[in-house]
Amino acid sequence: MSSMAGKVVLITGAGSGLGQSHAALLSEYGANIIVQDINGEGAAKTAEMVAANGMKAHVMIGDVRDSDGFADLAKEAINALGPVDVLVNNAGISSRGRMFEEIDDDIMAEMFDINVKGAYVATRAVLASMKERKAGRIINTSSVFGMAGTTQGSHYCGAKAALIGLTKAWAKEFAPWNILVNAVAPGFIPTPMTNRPGKDELRKARIASVPLGHEGVPDDISHAVAYFASEGSKYVTGQVLSPNGGVVI
Numbered sequence: 001m002s003s004m005a006g007k008v009v010l011i012t013g014a015g016s017g018l019g020q021s022h023a024a025l026l027s028e029y030g031a032n033i034i035v036q037d038i039n040g041e042g043a044a045k046t047a048e049m050v051a052a053n054g055m056k057a058h059v060m061i062g063d064v065r066d067s068d069g070f071a072d073l074a075k076e077a078i079n080a081l082g083p084v085d086v087l088v089n090n091a092g093i094s095s096r097g098r099m100f101e102e103i104d105d106d107i108m109a110e111m112f113d114i115n116v117k118g119a120y121v122a123t124r125a126v127l128a129s130m131k132e133r134k135a136g137r138i139i140n141t142s143s144v145f146g147m148a149g150t151t152q153g154s155h156y157c158g159a160k161a162a163l164i165g166l167t168k169a170w171a172k173e174f175a176p177w178n179i180l181v182n183a184v185a186p187g188f189i190p191t192p193m194t195n196r197p198g199k200d201e202l203r204k205a206r207i208a209s210v211p212l213g214h215e216g217v218p219d220d221i222s223h224a225v226a227y228f229a230s231e232g233s234k235y236v237t238g239q240v241l242s243p244n245g246g247v248v249i
């Protein structure tokens with residue numbers, strides 16, 4: 001994966017789980033990483049992992065819902081590491097398994113604001129420079145639940161489906177500037193979001209539904225992200241890659 005050497009990658013929600021794993025793998029492949037998260041402690045740990053791979057990390061603490069704050073901090077990060085070659089829109093929150101009646105306006109707004117508005121906020125901060133350089137990669141994070149739905153957490157399913165829709169639209173809109181837009185749609189991957197206490201029964205049932213017979217690991221998703229970030233995918237745009245063990249085909 002030598003094509004990542006010296007690239008600058010901004011990953012939102014990089015202080016935990018999948019985002020942290022993406023930062024570790026892409027820095028192993030030679031990328032410098034802008035580690036964005038609302039959680040300073042997690043982001044600092046990710047930055048240490050990037051440094052351990054001999055690459056530079058710039059920590060950017062803030063909320064992906066805060067347009068102005070994000071833009072200001074992104075400018076600082078770009079001054080430190082250079083223009084962003086690859087943006088990974090990864091920040092997200094759990095559905096908490098909520099049923100329809102529990103999903104009030106605030107809960108709905110939080111879910112869509114972090115997932116969907118957050119992707120717009122981060123993309124806005126890097127798009128002009130990608131257009132100027134006629135090069136860029138944007139990788140959004142959907143979910144198998146955005147493709148297939150499930151019995152609880154419809155607000156999560158809706159937000160993740162929206163990310164697939166905007167991936168396809170941005171892929172067409174930004175193609176004239178050679179900006180490629182794709183999405184990963186992870187299956188069941190234990191992370192602090194999903195592997196919460198009291199969820200053992202749900203987890204067993206989910207594992208039983210996976211044709212390959214087991215959950216994935218964060219690295220399974222990071223390799224898909226690395227593919228979309230690499231030279232090898234230069235003719236691929238508007239696609240959804242779902243490492244999910246066969247649970248949604």
Ligand SMILES: NC(=O)c1ccc[n+]([C@@H]2O[C@H](COP(=O)([O-])OP(=O)(O)OC[C@H]3O[C@@H](n4cnc5c(N)ncnc54)[C@H](O)[C@@H]3O)[C@@H](O)[C@H]2O)c1
Binds near residue numbers: 038186
């Ligand atoms: N783990 C899975 O099985 C799975 C499956 C499908 C999709 N996903 C998606 O992958 C992404 C990463 O999930 P994860 O499992 O690593 O979860 P995680 O909770 O471990 O990581 C999510 C990160 O996003 C950050 N974040 C949350 N709200 C934020 C905000 N407003 N601004 C900035 N950062 C914020 C959190 O602090 C956290 O560090 C999410 O979008 C999630 O929906 C995960």
